Amino acid sequence: MKQYLDLLKHVYENGVDKMDRTGTGTRSVFGYQMRFNLNDGFPLVTTKKLHLRSIIHELIWFLQGDTNIKYLKENGVSIWDEWADENGNLGPVYGSQWRSWPTPDGRHIDQITQVMEQLKKSPDSRRIIVSAWNVAEIENMALPPCHAFFQFYVAPAQPEKGIMKPQLSCQLYQRSADIFLGVPFNIASYALLTMMVAQVCDMGVGDFVHTLGDAHIYSNHFEQTELQLSREPKPLPSIKINPDVKNIFDFKFEDFELENYEFHPHIKAPVAV
């Protein structure tokens, strides 16, 4: 995960110190891009142990259109606890916008279903997009979306080069990026989503391109950052996905198996609320 360590080092060494909404203080840069070829292995940070469990459950939860933390709690995932109300609700966050974006005339648009249809019927389209940034509903969300907008791209098969299937790439625009805690989750989550969509569309995978707006390290993550930068990255793991799943909404936790994950010990860090 050289790309991630380069980002961490770049912001730590060149970022500007700035106050933020949570009152913690950050060091940040504006505008940064990483690229992960998903054929090189699964981009899971190795310089600290990451809980892929939480990441998989969160992604399944988004895809079900769920915005209440009950499912996450039942599966031992606590990453959204701080933002939920007394009933576990987060307002119309990711799941709601992905699966049921409300239109002015009272309908609801399932952006994920539309994207799956576009990929099958018009893979050359330049409009294969999901947006969570619903301006009219932001005030009702517990937190405005950070991973706000993503687009898919299909490169045709190139049999002469031994590439027998079209290759699916995905680019995400993330407006605000907590580099130490959130970004390793976001990379793994979108890499996995790209692999799942590719499987269902009978495609191979290309790149996950991760574009960041305000890319910051919280000031109470500086010590953890130094520790992480002192560690040597290990080879990337891989993920086996149950090949029988042919519908993007049918994936279950048990359909994923992480293989050959070598990692350094976990590094604890407080989350800024």
Ligand SMILES: Nc1nc(=O)c2c([nH]1)NC[C@@H]1CN(c3ccc(C(=O)N[C@@H](CCC(=O)O)C(=O)O)cc3)CN21
């Ligand atoms: N400040 C901040 N950073 C974030 O990354 C973030 C938010 N807020 N708010 C909404 C979601 C929640 N996310 C989170 C929240 C907590 C962890 C976290 O504490 N991670 C720990 C352990 C996670 C676990 O239990 O699996 C870690 O070491 O990665 C990660 C992502 C990502 N988002």
Ligand SMILES: O=c1ccn([C@H]2C[C@H](O)[C@@H](COP(=O)(O)O)O2)c(=O)[nH]1
């Ligand atoms: O998936 C996520 C969700 C959230 N974050 C981080 C980025 C910021 O540190 C906070 C959100 O605060 P804002 O003031 O709304 O920007 O959460 C993330 O990195 N990844």
